[in-house]
Amino acid sequence: MPAFQKCALRAPEDEFRNKHGFKKPTQSQEIIVYCRSGKRSATAADIANKYGYTNVKNYSGSWLDWSKREGENRGN
Template sequence: MFRIALARSRVISRSSITAGPNPVGATAATKNISATLCFNRFNSQKAGDFWTAPVLTYEQVKPRTEQPTPSAYLIDVREPDEVILEKFGFEKPKADQEIVFYCRSGKRSASASDIAQKNGFTNVFNYEGSWLDWTSREQGKSS
């Protein structure tokens, strides 16, 4: 079986790279240079400019998807903005559109609401009871 996995990519901040004890002899300048190099490596440079992994073409990847094996993975590391239409069936909402977040119990949706507001979305709501509340209320209704 060929496994397809989704991975969330994250922007690497300088603070996360430089946090922790200094290596022996490291200076602030050295740490900042390594943070800059690390950031530059994970931006939108053309594959192959910095990476050393072998590069595959469509013709090489396609057969791997048609004859899966348990020892191989195809991992999707696209950004959420790049797959939102495919995954959810709609475009990314505009900053002023109404957005209601829900999850299983309301905890993750509260976090998502907070993150959306911090990222400029202005018409954001959290369905506090979320999926558990919804299903318990819907069970009593007849079709």
């Protein structure tokens, strides 16, 4: 997770915007993290909290859960 710590949390605003194409979130802005199964996103949420981000949520089901639910909603 060192790359996440460096680019997403410690980068200056202009560097963040240039790399990611959107404004860096404020420390109180809602941030929802996810990954394939929920393990890496839980780590990412913990790191963000340690850096002072106070409104971080982990979508614990993550991509696998979302794609399964999306398939059920479409009748697949």
